Amino acid sequence: MIVEVLPDVSGIDRTFAYDVPEELAGTVKVGCIVRVVLHGRRVRGWVVAEVTVPPPEIDLRPVSELVSLGPPPAIVDLGRWAAWRYSGRLRPLLVAASPPRLVRALPPALSRRARPRGTTEWLGGDATWNGTLEREIAAATVQALSSSSSVLRLPPAAPRLAAVEAAVEATDGRDGDVLVLAASRADAVTLADRLERAGHAVALQPEAWAEAASGGRIVVGARSAVLSPVARLRAVIVLDAHADSYQEERVPTWEAAVLAGERARRAGVPCLLVSACPTLDLLAGRRLVTLSRDAERSGWAPIELIDARDEDPHAGGYPTRLATLIRAAVGTEPDRPVLAVLNRKGRARLLACGRCRSLLRCDDCGTALVQLERPAQGELPLLHCPRCASSVPAVCASCGPTRPRIVRPGVARVRDDLAALTGLEVAEIGRTGAGPGGGLPDAPVLVGTEAVLHRATSASLVVFLDFDHELLAPRYRAGEQALALLALASRVVGGRRRQGRVVVRTRLPDHEVLAAALHADPGRLVTAEEPRRALLRLPPTTALALVSGDGADEFVTRLECADRTVEVGGSAAGHFLIRAPGSDALADALASAGQPTPGTRIEVGPRQV
DNA sequence: CGGACAAGCTGA
DNA sequence: CAGCTTGTCCGG
Numbered sequence: 001m002i003v004e005v006l007p008d009v010s011g012i013d014r015t016f017a018y019d020v021p022e023e024l025a026g027t028v029k030v031g032c033i034v035r036v037v038l039h040g041r042r043v044r045g046w047v048v049a050e051v052t053v054p055p056p057e058i059d060l061r062p063v064s065e066l067v068s069l070g071p072p073p074a075i076v077d078l079g080r081w082a083a084w085r086y087s088g089r090l091r092p093l094l095v096a097a098s099p100p101r102l103v104r105a106l107p108p109a110l111s112r113r114a115r116p117r118g119t120t121e122w123l124g125g126d127a128t129w130n131g132t133l134e135r136e137i138a139a140a141t142v143q144a145l146s147s148s149s150s151v152l153r154l155p156p157a158a159p160r161l162a163a164v165e166a167a168v169e170a171t172d173g174r175d176g177d178v179l180v181l182a183a184s185r186a187d188a189v190t191l192a193d194r195l196e197r198a199g200h201a202v203a204l205q206p207e208a209w210a211e212a213a214s215g216g217r218i219v220v221g222a223r224s225a226v227l228s229p230v231a232r233l234r235a236v237i238v239l240d241a242h243a244d245s246y247q248e249e250r251v252p253t254w255e256a257a258v259l260a261g262e263r264a265r266r267a268g269v270p271c272l273l274v275s276a277c278p279t280l281d282l283l284a285g286r287r288l289v290t291l292s293r294d295a296e297r298s299g300w301a302p303i304e305l306i307d308a309r310d311e312d313p314h315a316g317g318y319p320t321r322l323a324t325l326i327r328a329a330v331g332t333e334p335d336r337p338v339l340a341v342l343n344r345k346g347r348a349r350l351l352a353c354g355r356c357r358s359l360l361r362c363d364d365c366g367t368a369l370v371q372l373e374r375p376a377q378g379e380l381p382l383l384h385c386p387r388c389a390s391s392v393p394a395v396c397a398s399c400g401p402t403r404p405r406i407v408r409p410g411v412a413r414v415r416d417d418l419a420a421l422t423g424l425e426v427a428e429i430g431r432t433g434a435g436p437g438g439g440l441p442d443a444p445v446l447v448g449t450e451a452v453l454h455r456a457t458s459a460s461l462v463v464f465l466d467f468d469h470e471l472l473a474p475r476y477r478a479g480e481q482a483l484a485l486l487a488l489a490s491r492v493v494g495g496r497r498r499q500g501r502v503v504v505r506t507r508l509p510d511h512e513v514l515a516a517a518l519h520a521d522p523g524r525l526v527t528a529e530e531p532r533r534a535l536l537r538l539p540p541t542t543a544l545a546l547v548s549g550d551g552a553d554e555f556v557t558r559l560e561c562a563d564r565t566v567e568v569g570g571s572a573a574g575h576f577l578i579r580a581p582g583s584d585a586l587a588d589a590l591a592s593a594g595q596p597t598p599g600t601r602i603e604v605g606p607r608q609v
Numbered sequence: 610c611g612g613a614c615a616a617g618c619t620g621a
Numbered sequence: 622c623a624g625c626t627t628g629t630c631c632g633g
Binding site for chain 1 (some may be wrong): 632633
Binding site for chain 1 (some may be wrong): 612613
């Protein structure tokens, strides 16, 4: 037997043929991790194919050793598809699909145990929900599962466990296992724990890789679990499918929700995407199932707007109403903290009119304008729109020509300002640090970047100190990402049922993202966003890729010769934005340009555009 | 990636 | 021209 082996060596992007010796003949299969001698080195690699015709005039070396079991053949194939779809190498996908530690043999498969119906406990933060909502979620889940590909819109604070259990139960008649993806490792751990306590056998990925492969368990994990070795699937569920964390940040920049759809399609099983705020990309080509208006409303927190245009520009700091709201929340719920969320550090500054303090935005597309150069003495500055690439003089929509002022919260000052304003202890928390024993600091008010929303499990109030940085971020998905933040905040405070509140300080109180959250109707953002995307020819109307790095120039030149369906736009120095009519056309076009030279980065579905 | 080997540079 | 660096090629 002869096999093709892909070495686990980062610089090598091709396979080599090896001979399988007699003693390994029964055990070496596609997906296995083997050791081979390559160029005098002993390296690991994956068996990616069995070959019937040996390459001519090469005396083959033998496979030295079987190192570990690896992804099943169907996952090797899925990895190949993803490498094509995201114009990258297969190796990173096989790394993600492989067990974290060596696996020599699989544990026994679990036989299915019948669980008595109706005994499920609703645990943890879901305790305040009554049974009516769970029944509505279960019915919607069953309805969604009747389509091969659907989006279930569940409000942020709704018990996602109800949807997972309903899906498990509804597909009980079929053979195989349910695969559930969660947006973060922490979420996956929590979900696995709750499912186990409800009596299910669970294989948490990646550590229970072998258990997932042997079958009979619900397979739960974060992004990479979409490549877990489930031999027989009966459904795939992606929770919080809108989350950015589902996209791999290194190239190839594959998206777990996209792979989940393809995996389910190949297995002929339903793929259910669950999200409080489905993006246009998720909705494209899928059936949308929603709850009743009442049920959806109950899962979003009430949003309170603070119009920053009303603030006295000379007073500085935050308005007193903010202090009132924070003190009230601390007073009524002293055991849950107040979270104050600051926009990410180092983001672009916004410009506001020096007179009326309203933001200076592009007349054509609404993007925040930036000031690239200092104006000449006595002249009004020229402002630049990063999206339209046009330059306009500084003119305020309501007061005419104006001298712009930079709006940026003094990052270091915010904590002191809030402490002075509220008279409460305010602690600053970052992505990791602070707090004894890795927990959150024990202060009634916590300030940090959006990471605080991921780190705190519960809060009485979430305050977005300057939401305009999210609303107007120079990325086409800014609106969707901003709504996702409001959804996350709604979940952390527990929606309407837990009397949680979300306060948003903004100069754009009529923005459709805020309207969507205020009305607990994410569809409002979709309606507003759809025509804009079509007009500006952005996804899902088109598919994008960003080519950068050393070989970008050369690669893009070859691409333009090889394929006429794509459109190449240069943007920042050395970066090229590639636009194609769809993701398949994009992948084919990029593949037709041949192998990019080392140092060329191809980011399919770029996030920062 | 990392070893092999060739071409290029330096100093006596 | 030995001895070293730098660059390019290629792997079964």
